Amino acid sequence: MLYHPDKHRDPELKRQAEQLFNLVHQAYEVLSDPQSRAIYDIYGKRGLDVEGWEVVERKRSPVEIREEFERLQREREERRLQQRTNPKGMISVGVDATDLFDRYEEDYEDVPGGGFPHVEINKMHISQSIEAPLTTSDTAVLSGSLSTHNGNGGGNINLLPSAVFYATVGPLVFYLAIQRLVIRPYVRAQKEQDLEKHRESSASDIARKRQEAESAVLLMQESVRRIIETEESKMGLIILNAWYGKFVTDNSQKHERAKVIDVTVPLQCLVKDSKLILTEATKSGLPGFYDPCVGEEKSLKLLYQFRGVMHQVLSPEGEALRIPKQSHRIDADT
Numbered sequence: 001m002l003y004h005p006d007k008h009r010d011p012e013l014k015r016q017a018e019q020l021f022n023l024v025h026q027a028y029e030v031l032s033d034p035q036s037r038a039i040y041d042i043y044g045k046r047g048l049d050v051e052g053w054e055v056v057e058r059k060r061s062p063v064e065i066r067e068e069f070e071r072l073q074r075e076r077e078e079r080r081l082q083q084r085t086n087p088k089g090m091i092s093v094g095v096d097a098t099d100l101f102d103r104y105e106e107d108y109e110d111v112p113g114g115g116f117p118h119v120e121i122n123k124m125h126i127s128q129s130i131e132a133p134l135t136t137s138d139t140a141v142l143s144g145s146l147s148t149h150n151g152n153g154g155g156n157i158n159l160l161p162s163a164v165f166y167a168t169v170g171p172l173v174f175y176l177a178i179q180r181l182v183i184r185p186y187v188r189a190q191k192e193q194d195l196e197k198h199r200e201s202s203a204s205d206i207a208r209k210r211q212e213a214e215s216a217v218l219l220m221q222e223s224v225r226r227i228i229e230t231e232e233s234k235m236g237l238i239i240l241n242a243w244y245g246k247f248v249t250d251n252s253q254k255h256e257r258a259k260v261i262d263v264t265v266p267l268q269c270l271v272k273d274s275k276l277i278l279t280e281a282t283k284s285g286l287p288g289f290y291d292p293c294v295g296e297e298k299s300l301k302l303l304y305q306f307r308g309v310m311h312q313v314l315s316p317e318g319e320a321l322r323i324p325k326q327s328h329r330i331d332a333d334t
Contacts, residue, residue, distance in 0.1 A: 037062065
């Protein structure tokens with residue numbers, strides 16, 4: 001109703017309303033069909049394009065589609081981990097089983113326990129290697145090995161637990177150290193590079209989303225004015241200020257800057273009967289919102305008034321929010 005073209009007389013607002021109304025209509029067509037909604041949840045808008053109906057069998061249910069997608073995701077993550085570290089290991093054990101195949105039964109008839117052949121482990125070699133990518137063209141290979149040789153009949157089976165320790169716990173500790181000192185910094189740097197590339201490639205899309213959000217805010221002005229009048233008449237919920245994006249905290253690095261947008265009008269427009277309820281979904285998809293810092297952690301900060309009392313809340317992205325709440329009250333001395 002907010003975006004219906006007939007609700008606006010100004011030619012420019014009417015044109016912007018038509019564009020947003022078409023988007024709402026497209027979204028409704030997708031979300032009202034269980035299978036197209038499942039495809040969109042998994043593959044995004046690309047899944048609904050030309051090959052949208054070919055990626056899965058039409059007879060599959062939404063639950064089956066999601067389960068298949070989650071399975072493929074797990075397999076991809078496992079392959080990425082294997083490709084990143086390429087762990088290799090080898091264990092060789094020398095077993096002396098001569099007594100099992102070359103013995104004279106009559107020689108052991110009078111010896112206690114002589115009825116059982118004597119088998120022993122007389123040598124063992126263990127090696128382990130892990131690859132740690134440093135750059136796109138350079139890779140560090142770290143390896144270690146352990147060898148034991150018990151001589152002529154000097155070894156026994158008690159060496160096995162010690163060998164198992166070196167073959168499992170030792171490489172594990174070694175891997176964790178390399179993971180912390182080499183792999184994690186490299187992966188972090190790679191993520192930052194990928195994020196920057198993603199921002200550059202999606203710059204036009206971000207600009208379009210920003211334009212849509214600004215158009216939506218213009219179309220909300222009249223509705224928001226009426227909502228505020230209604231809420232003020234009963235000392236209800238008034239959104240005084242609201243910001244969405246990345247906030248700078250005491251723990252932030254010195255070079256980091258806040259990247260937030262003003263969403264006071266869009267949130268006031270969602271107030272109904274002195275309540276505002278947001279789901280766990282990303283808030284960048286709300287009317288009048290857009291993502292000001294793609295790929296970074298975001299929050300929603302509100303300063304609102306209810307029954308003449310000031311309230312404040314900081315809600316992390318992905319968490320549901322319901323206001324007003326008693327716990328959001330600001331003390332008079334604050």
